Amino acid sequence: PGLDGGFGTLFAVLILTIGTALSFIGFQTLQRKALRDRRVLQSERQLKLVTDSLPAMIGYIDTSLTFRLSNRAFEDFFAIKRSEILGKSFVDVIGEKNYSLVRAGVAKALSGEAVIDDWTLERANGSKADFQVSLLPDVASGSSVKGLVLMWNDITERQKSEERSKFLGEFSTVLAASLDPQETAKKIVDLLSPSLSEWSAIDLFKADGELVRVAASESSPETPPGTQPETVTQNEIERKLAAAAAKTGAIQRDEFSSQQSIIALPLRSADGILGALTLGNAKSNRTFVKEDVLFAIEVTVRASLAIQNSKLFTDSQELNRAKDNFLAMLSHELRTPMNVILGWLEILTTEDVDDETYAQALDTLNRNARVQIQLINELLDVSRIINGKLTVHPKFCDIGEIAEGSLASVKPAAQAKQISCTLAKRGDLETFADPERIQQILWNLLSNALKFTPSGGRVHVEVVGTKHDLTLSVEDSGAGIEKSFLPYVFDRFRQEE
Numbered sequence: 001p002g003l004d005g006g007f008g009t010l011f012a013v014l015i016l017t018i019g020t021a022l023s024f025i026g027f028q029t030l031q032r033k034a035l036r037d038r039r040v041l042q043s044e045r046q047l048k049l050v051t052d053s054l055p056a057m058i059g060y061i062d063t064s065l066t067f068r069l070s071n072r073a074f075e076d077f078f079a080i081k082r083s084e085i086l087g088k089s090f091v092d093v094i095g096e097k098n099y100s101l102v103r104a105g106v107a108k109a110l111s112g113e114a115v116i117d118d119w120t121l122e123r124a125n126g127s128k129a130d131f132q133v134s135l136l137p138d139v140a141s142g143s144s145v146k147g148l149v150l151m152w153n154d155i156t157e158r159q160k161s162e163e164r165s166k167f168l169g170e171f172s173t174v175l176a177a178s179l180d181p182q183e184t185a186k187k188i189v190d191l192l193s194p195s196l197s198e199w200s201a202i203d204l205f206k207a208d209g210e211l212v213r214v215a216a217s218e219s220s221p222e223t224p225p226g227t228q229p230e231t232v233t234q235n236e237i238e239r240k241l242a243a244a245a246a247k248t249g250a251i252q253r254d255e256f257s258s259q260q261s262i263i264a265l266p267l268r269s270a271d272g273i274l275g276a277l278t279l280g281n282a283k284s285n286r287t288f289v290k291e292d293v294l295f296a297i298e299v300t301v302r303a304s305l306a307i308q309n310s311k312l313f314t315d316s317q318e319l320n321r322a323k324d325n326f327l328a329m330l331s332h333e334l335r336t337p338m339n340v341i342l343g344w345l346e347i348l349t350t351e352d353v354d355d356e357t358y359a360q361a362l363d364t365l366n367r368n369a370r371v372q373i374q375l376i377n378e379l380l381d382v383s384r385i386i387n388g389k390l391t392v393h394p395k396f397c398d399i400g401e402i403a404e405g406s407l408a409s410v411k412p413a414a415q416a417k418q419i420s421c422t423l424a425k426r427g428d429l430e431t432f433a434d435p436e437r438i439q440q441i442l443w444n445l446l447s448n449a450l451k452f453t454p455s456g457g458r459v460h461v462e463v464v465g466t467k468h469d470l471t472l473s474v475e476d477s478g479a480g481i482e483k484s485f486l487p488y489v490f491d492r493f494r495q496e497e
Contacts, residue, residue, distance in 0.1 A: 054071065055153070056073060056151055056154070057070075057074050057077060057131075057153075058070070058071045058073070058074075058151055058152075059071065059074055059085075059149075059150040060138070060150065061090045061147055061148050061150065062146065062147040063110065065089055065091065065106070066087060066088070066089060067086050067087065067088055067089075067090060068086065068087075070082055070085045070086065073152075073154075074093070077121075077123060077124075077154075078095075078123070079123075079125075090106075094121070095122070097122060098121050101119065101120070102121075102133075105117055105133070106135065106148070109135035109136070109137055109148050111145075112137050112144075112145050113137070114135065114136050115133070115134070115135040116132075116133070116134050116135075117132075118130065118131065118132055118133070119133050119152075129154055129156045130154070130155050130156045131153060131154055131155065132152070133150075133151070133152045133153075134149075135148050135149075135150060136148065136151070167191075168299070168302065170191075171191055171299070171302060172306075174187055174191060175187060175188065175302065175303070178306065179309075179310050179314070180310055180314065181214070181307055181310045182214055183310075184306050184307050184310040185202040185204065185214045185215035185307065186214075186215040188200075188202060188277070188303050188307075189201060189215045189216060189217045190217065192217070192277075192279065193217035193218075196295065196299065197280055197281055199216070199217045199279075199280050199281075200279050200280070201213060201216040201217065201277075201278045202214055202216075202267070202275060202276070202278075202307075203243075203276050203278070204274055204275035205246065205273070206487075207487035208484075208487050211242070211243055211246055211247075211275065211276075241262055241276075242276040242278045243276070244264065245264035245266045245276040246266060246273055246275050246276040247273075251263065251266070251293065252264040261280065261281045261287040262278065262281075263278070263279050263280070263288050263292075263296065264276050264277070264278040265277050265279075265297060265300045266300070267300055267303060267307060268300075268304050269305075269307075269308040270308075271308075274304060275307075277296075277303060279296060337368035337369070337371045340364060340368045341368050341369060341372070344361045344364055344365055345365070348361055370409070374440075377440070378440070378444075381440075393434050393436070395432070395433075395435070396430060396431070397430070397431065397435040398429050398430050399430075399431060399433075399438060399463050400425040400429040400463050402435055402439050402442065403423055403461050403463050404423060405439065406439055406446055406461075407446070407461060410443070413447075414450055414459065417450065417454075417455045418455050418456050419450060419453055419456070419457050419458065419459055421458075421460075422458070422459075422461070423460075423461045423463075424461070424462045424463070425463045426463070426465070427464055427466055427470075429463055429465045429470065431465075442461075442472065446474060449474055449476035449478065452479065453476045454477075454478065457476065457477040458476065458477050459474065459477075460474075460475045460476070461473070461474050
């Protein structure tokens, strides 16, 4: 039959049916492709989310050393946007200087061997960081290397922590063996430079409150190689910072000089501030970050303890020497009146003496016996003071009368050296005090005055009473006390040579 018959109609229906089926198949194919694309995009987003959340630097380069993948850590370290990293040469991203250090490891990994190593890389700002790196070849079964998976872990802080812990251990061990404050300070600056800073210095307070530099590393602004004019300015800045840290007890930082980074930290002890430790960098671009300051604080704690211990040891040694000198002097002082007493007793018992000699003997025996009693009482008082058991018995007394009595007791000694002793009294001299202790104090002052005043000199005692207070002073024409010894005047067993 013709096409316009039954077959024609059937053919038309068949064509329409096939066309519809083909259209449906094409639609399903497109739908599956779109679904695959969405899944790929979702996987890429998930991969980006996972890799960006990791602190390690993660990337992928092909055999032509072109970046195909990188995470945020790569962006941050090299200061390059990810969009600029992808498709860029590995060498261009990390820099020629870094690549020269890692070229051998990359070549080894591209040959098919996994590489795990430690690298030190330089950031865009010039600072350095330590990495534990893994270069893993992308190798399909039985095929050649397609690329490298990069995984770099920044271990800078971990290594710093380990190094600093080791340093603190060695620092404490070395300082424990030093018992001299000056030697201890020198060891501290030698250990700190260049471990913590390029140079360091220590200033300590003297007994009179003056801040003095006791140690400085060889590269400090004090003695720089090839001194430049700006060195004076640097020295002035760090000196001011050290003084401020020592006096205020607060950390001081260099906010003024662009030439160097300086930090000064107070050295503290249980009794107050010992001085200051100053750290500085004059040549490099290194600055003190928060972690450096925290570590420096830990160092100053150990340094302060070492200096304080060495000072205590030195002070105890000096105290023992002073005590030995005191006991030697005391034994001499005790022996002198005793020898006089024994000498006169021997004369009185073995010889016939006239009345005048007898009277002189009694006077001398009485005077030296009183000196002996005074010395013994003072020795007992020293013991009581040390043990915190010294007692006073205050009552109303006239200081002028006590002064007169004390002068009378030392008159024979003054006459023997032809020393003139005078007394001046003014105002109301009655007060509430222990008369025996006042007499003891005045007798000690007068004894020292007579001891250190040359023959023919003078000693003057003045007692002045006012409405609010009473002043007792002893003045002599002796050489006086050296200014350097004044801080030690009231130390036990100390006496100027």
